[in-house]
Amino acid sequence: MQKVVQRRIAAEHQALRRAAKQKSKVDNAKEWNARWQAMSRGKQEGIYFKAEKHRRREEYEVGPQLAPRRDTGHLKETYGTVDPNVIQVPKLHWTQYKNFKSDFAVGDRVLVIKGKDAGKVGNVSEVSAESGFLRIIELRKADFHVPEYVRKENKDNRSILQQSMPVPWDHVRLVFPLRDQTTGHFEDVVLDKVDLRNAGWVERRSGLREYNKGQRFLPGVKTPLPWPKTDQAEKAEGYDDDTLRISVDETTHRPYLLQPPMPPSVIGELRNKYSIFRSRHEPEYIAKKEDQDRAAKHRENLASLVSTPLAELKEQRRQERLANPVELSEEQLARIGEVMAQEKQNAINKLSQQ
Template sequence: MQKVIRRSVLAEKQAARRHAKRKETATREWAKSNREQDRHLRREAIDQLKQARLNRREDWELGSLAPKRDVGKSKDTYGTIHTQRMRGTLLHHKDRAEAFQPVGGRYLNIVKNDRVVLLEGRDKGKIGKITAVDKARAECTVEGLNLIDVAVPSYMISAEDPDQRPIRTIEKPVPLASVRLVYPLSDPETGVTRDVIIKKLKNGPIFHDRHLNKTKWSRIVPGLNIVIPWPKTPPKEHKDGPNDTLRIDVEQQTYVPSLLRPPMPGSVIDELRNKFSKFRTRHDPEYIEAKLAEDRAVEEKKKQAAEMRTPLKEINRRERKLRKAKGKGKLSTEMLERIGHIIAKKRGLTMGVVGAPKEALPLAA
């Protein structure tokens, strides 16, 4: 039985090592792909900036003779950017934690459907509603603000797509650090309610609901102790399809439990527990008894081998009996005198080496 337990433990350790190796490989692949994408976008942005500088210098030198650049092949794509530059790059978890600091840290205080104001860009000072939050890039999309023209390649437009325009105007995501929450607050003195830009928010008590697998917390204005409620989201509408199982069919009781038979047949239990898996830790009583019988047989063989009488064991047993019959030896007077002479001789040699007198000093009474 110990072999079975050891096999399960070794299988779990080996599976953990394989999982760690796959995870490390996936992390390296993600980092490599992210670096290549960042390098490509950075190179494209630099090339576009250099071309814009050359065009500006040419326009300044030629003056009224400067050519028009929004004609010909660039008629539709002039002033647009590539779709890959529409969003920012994926952030490392350390950079992501630093980017989340102005908006609450790990538990964000800015979510979808919040009203925010932009702190930078051409739409600086304008207020809009958040339509999406991208935590992987620490960005949010504000409805109707920070609009850009994007040139969509032809291979990205399918025949079934209702929008066949090659040039589209969309909202470019902005960093979370570039927005601040806007919420209407009432003045306690005048009673006038107006929009207030909240520069800082702190998290209230955090509650983890392990049943729903959700985390809840409140956002509070520090100093004023005003709780800012979360935006209301409409409930999701679930429509029943032709292949969906109706709730009335699920709640209908079709099984009556009884103690006369197990709740599930043995074949189903074996299928769920994977009877032949090397990771299995729960076994049938018959299997456990068979393995214990094997262990007992191995121990019995070892015991029989220990009790077996061999010529070598007989010689050792005879020698032990002879030594026991002789008993412990006694030192005679001659032996003691000889031992004393040897000790005195060694003492004299030691005293000569250290430079002390070789004659022994009398001991004090």
């Protein structure tokens, strides 16, 4: 029976190693895909900026009368629009965003300091802690072309839609009302830095990851910066045909230790009778394996009973040596001490010569 248990344990360990290896392989593929998508998005933005810079330079050199008309041909409907992939918030891998800490929340007022709409203040409509981007209401908007199959699916005939572009956290600053010490009135202050405490990603034992926004303060002081109030979830409305709470909490099934929850044949089908990972067996199978173990042990005992005179003599001498260990004499101990002292002196002489 011990061999059956060891075989099951070895199979479980092997399955765990195989699963860990497969998980690592899949995770590496996801990380590579996320990095490739982020790089592609950056390249696409670079292509837009480079092309627009070239067009502006050309129109400036030739003047408005000779400037080419670009909204023709296949660009008649899509000229001036951006790729929908650029509008979408990039999806990063866990290794890329595990150290992200957001100073912003939905409802905050922020100041744009870079790019389009720089110097304008708007309200945050979306914050993505997994990517390091946010969206601002009525700011950083861009037009994108909607393909025909998407229009048919959404039942919307508009070919051009407008949506706010994702803005990196580094391109905005938090605007918060603080009390002026001299006047006593609240004034909007642009905060270059916010002190976050107890914020960051938390990985649960179940494998799920949650973001804890923690608390934010002014750097160097204990002045808290409260988070915007969120809309509370509406309470569910009750109806006459709803199940009562007393009926939900009522115990309708009482399992017993002496009675199986289902027929034994069904249990055997569910747990796979011949599975190598099986840990519970029928009493008949256990008794059979124990009989085999006793028979094997009996055969080993029989083999030990049969011995030759030479083997018996060797065993007798071994027992005598164990019972009467050899003790060293005074002369032998003195000789060992002399050898150790001589070796020590030789080592010291070699070190002094070096």
